[in-house]
Amino acid sequence: MESFYILLLVGTVLVLVAAFSSLIAYRFGAPLLLLFLVIGLAAGTDGLGIHFSNNPLAYMLGSLVLAVILFDSGFGTSIQSFRLSAGPSISLATVGVVLTSVFFAGAAALLLGFSWLEGLLLGSIVASTDAAAVFFLLRIGGIHIRDQVRSTLEVESGTNDPMAIFLTIALVEVVAKGQGFAGFDTSFILLFLQEMVLGIVFGVLGGLMIVNVVNRFQVDRGLVPILVLALALLVFSFTGALHGSGFLAVYVAGIVAGNRKILAKGAIRRFHEGMTWLAQIIMFLMLGLLATPSQFPAIIVPAVLLALFLIFIARPLAVWLSLMPFNYTQQETTFVAWVGLRGAVSILLAILPSLGGLEGAETYFNAAFIIVLVSLLIQGWTIKPVATRLGLIVPPRMGDVDKLEVDLPGTANHELISYRVAKGSAILQGERIPRWAMPSLVVRDGKSIRYQYAGRLREKDLVYLFVMPSYTRLLDRLFASAKPVTKDDEDIFGTFSISPQRPAKELDASYGPGLLNAQELTMTIAELIESRLGGKPEYADRVRLGWLILIVRDLDENHAVSSVGISLEPVAPATALPVFISLKEIVQRTRTYFAEKRATRKAQAAGNDIPAEPDRVDVAENDR
Known part of the structure; x- marks a missing residue:
């Protein structure tokens, strides 16, 4: 029991240190997840001396934590955002992951002396973006960009993990057999299709099951978020047991459940936000403890070079080719390429070579760990400046809104919202509360007043209204200061x-x-x-x-x-170089080039009084 208390004490202190370190991260703009990772390193074998080397436990616990993060990510993704970015996101999550792995394999073979297959394995480990890092920086970091670009990044980070996990497990198996590329056969393709199809099917069914169970069983409201979490983990484990992708299933279940009417949605959202924070802290601390920094110097130079290759070459090329069929501008493609944050998923996958008994497994782990550190340090610290530099930051259309949403018991159709009247808000300037909203109470100077007797609302008044959940964002504009276009x-x-x-x-x-x-x-x-x-x-x-x-x-x-x-500005690319331009732009440039060449030839022929020789296109048209 004494050992248990000491272990619990140390773990609690680490979690508290990580939580309070968020104040430092917000103050200096540091990537918070990097800070969690560094705290884990400082407490590990080469730091405070906490020894943790249980790879199987780390992988199982990390997978469980990742499932919680993915469910919350899906629960907070609107169906409109998913539809808006489904095509490019899925392209990035599949083709992009494969291309990143292939490009990275060549550099890994050159710098680490790996075979192409081993380089491909390391590439698969670091190919996927980290959902926790991307969601944290975009949703909590105050980066307001176009909905399509933001949705593309969020959906990609939620859907590319199953692809990377499948590739890593398959490659570990092939490398362990020692058969080289001959170890690949059609069974891998069939297994991949099986995992993805089962993941999507059970994800949709699981999301519907979560909604129906929560809405039908009138349990204590405090148990609803826990019930949802348990059902989400049921979807994850059940799909995995049937050889489907549990990670894809739990993400899809989150999207389905989050976009339907469900009892106590506000309470569920707040609970899962807290659980996601705890999950991220635990996972990054655990993976930090698992690392041995004293082993890093032996591989630091090639690992850093590989990280730079991944950031500046492999990821941008893969993103460009994946997004080429879609109508993204150069600036948008550049930003998507830059937000390729690697995180806990890559470190988690780096445990698999050890579990598979591969020779030199520590090389995979240490290289992946250093690559994640470099990615969080360079990309995580510069996302907002890069977005600003590219002109992608969208000015908010309203100021801050001080509100609290309270779910009403026994119904999922109405909720109680309290707004604090902000200075300069539209409601203070004479705008009326819509008829579909039912104001009931005003708290002014600590006194409660029925709305009909409160008179004209004043600054700092607290107003309570009954409203349909889907209309809350419309009320936000009444109680916040609108920001006109400047x-x-x-x-x-x-x-x-x-x-x-x-x-x-x-x-x-x-x-x-x-x-x-x-x-x-x-x-x-x-x-x-x-x-x-x-x-x-x-x-x-x-x-x-x-x-x-x-x-x-x-x-x-x-x-x-x-x-x-x-x-009225031309939609020409930011540079004259064909960097990150879409397929549509390539076609337009090609047509323009040949049109200009034809016009030049005709002008030269007319100036010399020599009949112009018809080009092949004109001849073909005449023949038709």
Whole structure:
């Protein structure tokens, strides 16, 4: 018992130190997850002397923690964001992971003396981005970028882990057999398809099961978040036991459950946010304890060079090729390439060579650990400056909102919200509370007043309202200070605005012709934007029409476009070099190049009074 108390004391102190270190991280802008990892290193064998070397336990506990993080990540992802970025995200999570592994394998073979197969194994270990790191930096780090780019990064980080895990396990098995590339056969492809299909199917069914169980069983409200967590882990373990991807299943289950009406959703969200914080702290501390820094000097130089190769060459190339079929700008592709944070998942996968009994397993682990440290240090510290430099930061349309959401017992259709009236808010300037919201109480100077007797609301009043959960964001705009578009925001919102209800054919007449097809000519500008986006528009979404850019400046209470900005700047790439340009831009550049060549030849021929020789395209058209 004495040993147990000492162990519990040390573990609790480490968790508390990691939690309080967040204040330092916020103060100096340091990547918080890197700080957790460093604390684990400082407490380990070469630091305070805490010895932890149980690889099987570390892998099992790490997998459990990762499942909790992935479920919370999915639970906080809206279905609109998922639909908006599903194509590019899945491309990055599959093709991108494979390409990153292949590119990295060559550098690993050169710098570490690995065979191509061993280099491919190390590449698979570090190929996936870390969901915990990406979600933390984008959601909590105050980085506001376009919804499509942010959603792409979040969905990629949640879906690329199953691919990396499958590749790593398969390659460990092949390397252990010593058969080289001959060890690969069609069974691996069938196994991959089986894991992904079962992961998706059981994920959807599991998400629906979570919602139905929670809504049907009226348990104590304090047990609801715990019930949801237990059901999520049930989906994870059940799918894994049937040889499916439990990680994919639990992420999909989170998306399904988070986008349906479920009892006590606010309480579930707050509980899982806390659990995710605890899970991240435990996992990074544990993996830090598992490392032996005294072994790092023997591999530090090639490992750092590999990290730089991964950051500046392998990841950008893989992202570019994966996103080429999609209409992303150079700046957006560059940012997606830069947010390739490696984290606990890579260190967790680096344990597998040891579990598989591979020779030199510590080399894989130490190299992966150093690569993660370099990635968090370089990329984690510079994400916001890079986003600002690329012009991707979207100015918030409102100030801070001081509110508290309280779920009502016995129903999932209404909730009680309290707002503190902010200085300069729209509600103070005469805007009325919508009829669908039911204000009930005002707390002013410590006294409770019924709303109908409170009179005009004052600054710092606390207002309680009954409202449908889906309408809460509309009330946010009443109780927070709106931020109008300033001249400094023209790069984001355009140089001037236009009514979204005007006919789209006016754009074609003014800036065309040829910008729109026959069907689009019959639409309004708002309908055109929604058609081009393939779904409901979001704040700051952009639609390109040739060299014209339409920008969603604002949305009304029905989520329809209420203001559209126009940018008259050409949508040319940021540089003349063909770096990170999409397939559409490549086609446009190619057509422009040959059109200019034809025009030059015809002009030269006309100047010399010599008939121009028809080029192959013209001849082919005449023959037809």
